[in-house]
Amino acid sequence: MSDQFSQAFREEHRLVRDALLDLVEAFQKRDSFRAQSILEEAAKLAGPHFRYEEETLYPYLVEIFGRDYIEKLLDDHNRIIETISTLVEFSRNGQLSDGEAQTATDLVRTILPHVSDCDGLSIMVERLSSEKVQSILQSRDRAFSENLDLFRWVGEVRKRPVLAAA
Numbered sequence: 001m002s003d004q005f006s007q008a009f010r011e012e013h014r015l016v017r018d019a020l021l022d023l024v025e026a027f028q029k030r031d032s033f034r035a036q037s038i039l040e041e042a043a044k045l046a047g048p049h050f051r052y053e054e055e056t057l058y059p060y061l062v063e064i065f066g067r068d069y070i071e072k073l074l075d076d077h078n079r080i081i082e083t084i085s086t087l088v089e090f091s092r093n094g095q096l097s098d099g100e101a102q103t104a105t106d107l108v109r110t111i112l113p114h115v116s117d118c119d120g121l122s123i124m125v126e127r128l129s130s131e132k133v134q135s136i137l138q139s140r141d142r143a144f145s146e147n148l149d150l151f152r153w154v155g156e157v158r159k160r161p162v163l164a165a166a
Helices: 002-028 032-065 067-092 098-119 130-146 150-156
Strands: none
Touching (some): 002 032, 002 130, 032 067, 032 130, 032 150
């Protein structure tokens, strides 16, 4: 069961990684139309992904990492949400100046470490009970079936159970 989770989790991170690297390329080429399209796709993936991480995965990982690290992951999500919002604004500006393109590129690169760090969480999930892994997979399935993009999820349903319990 943890293998099923690891495979799905890794594939999601690959998709996000590729979208971010494509976004870097789009901003470097000052192609705001392509950047906007990539950001829309990234938001579609990130909404369900962040949702099940925050609602189920992260709370289960408190027993392994402690609250401080999980709060750091939640803070990372907040920063990423703000960054994606800023990038959406850049992409809507039409023709980007060299400085704007560089700023946007730098902002995208600030997200990449979270993607690679977060992907490593799957080896910790291997230590959780099969019931907890099943719960994470069910939460994942539910999040992807509801399919709220990042901004809709943040605006309509986002909760931070780990922080609320602190």
